[in-house]
Amino acid sequence: MATDAAALHEERFGETQRRDAWWVQPLLMGAAFVAFIVYATFRGFWNADYEYGHGTDVLPAHAYFLSPFYSPLLALPSWVPAFLGPAIFVMWMPAGFRLTCYYARKAYYRALFADPPGCAVAEYCKNNYKGERGMWAFQNLHRYFLYLALLLVCMHIYHVFEACRWPAGEGGMTFGMSAGTLVLLVDLVFLSLYVFSCHSLRHLVGGRLDCFSGGAHESRYKLWRGVTKLNDFHGTFFWMSLFTVGFADFYIWMVSSARITDIRLF
Ligand code: FES
Numbered sequence: 001m002a003t004d005a006a007a008l009h010e011e012r013f014g015e016t017q018r019r020d021a022w023w024v025q026p027l028l029m030g031a032a033f034v035a036f037i038v039y040a041t042f043r044g045f046w047n048a049d050y051e052y053g054h055g056t057d058v059l060p061a062h063a064y065f066l067s068p069f070y071s072p073l074l075a076l077p078s079w080v081p082a083f084l085g086p087a088i089f090v091m092w093m094p095a096g097f098r099l100t101c102y103y104a105r106k107a108y109y110r111a112l113f114a115d116p117p118g119c120a121v122a123e124y125c126k127n128n129y130k131g132e133r134g135m136w137a138f139q140n141l142h143r144y145f146l147y148l149a150l151l152l153v154c155m156h157i158y159h160v161f162e163a164c165r166w167p168a169g170e171g172g173m174t175f176g177m178s179a180g181t182l183v184l185l186v187d188l189v190f191l192s193l194y195v196f197s198c199h200s201l202r203h204l205v206g207g208r209l210d211c212f213s214g215g216a217h218e219s220r221y222k223l224w225r226g227v228t229k230l231n232d233f234h235g236t237f238f239w240m241s242l243f244t245v246g247f248a249d250f251y252i253w254m255v256s257s258a259r260i261t262d263i264r265l266f
Contacts, residue, residue: 016121030111047085052256054167064162067249071155097149100142102199103235143200156188180262187248190241197230
């Protein structure tokens with residue numbers, strides 16, 4: 001049976017020929033985005049309960065733990081207003097990386113701006129797409145945020161390393177792990193999977209080459225294939241790493257405020 005394309009043209013906001021529950025995914029994603037933004041902003045301004053262990057006043061007999069929201073931990077000069085904690089000065093890096101992420105753009109354009117709310121669903125502002133220009137030109141900074149994200153991965157590796165160094169007698173340190181170490185380790189794994197599946201990284205390692213054969217080009221081809229495989233799951237890694245970074249901060253908040261105990265495993 002022939003289809004009249006003109007009859008399938010959706011006009012009003014939300015109008016669609018789709019019969020599936022297309023609105024469930026953007027609704028859940030919108031709720032997750034709002035919940036994370038509210039929580040991260042609150043914790044950024046909370047400016048307390050973000051570290052514990054060796055070298056701090058809280059649980060000094062533990063290995064050192066730092067919330068990923070406060071990493072790298074800055075020592076602020078005294079003239080900085082007290083309500084501006086160190087997290088506010090570092091959060092722009094992961095926030096900028098996630099905000100400009102190619103996957104995240106699709107997700108929050110749909111979930112938060114309904115522009116469009118879903119595939120083949122009429123959008124709120126029609127015929128206004130001008131590309132990522134004007135204010136949206138900042139999305140082009142993603143390739144530069146990638147370099148900062150790679151630095152953050154290094155910082156996370158360092159924090160997991162620190163979380164494995166436990167004070168021993170007579171000022172020495174010994175290897176050990178606690179439940180908190182595993183929380184930071186899982187966060188590191190998902191952050192790394194998210195960063196190493198980035199579209200910009202894929203271009204960085206394999207782009208601008210006409211031919212992959214010979215010498216260093218073959219190494220770049222292998223890297224490109226690895227990033228491409230991970231890239232298939234980039235959206236999943238985005239959400240998993242968002243959850244694990246939030247949970248890691250929450251766990252450290254709970255332990256450092258003495259609401260729960262970080263159990264040492266060995
Ligand atoms: Fe998502 Fe680069 S495209 S992190």
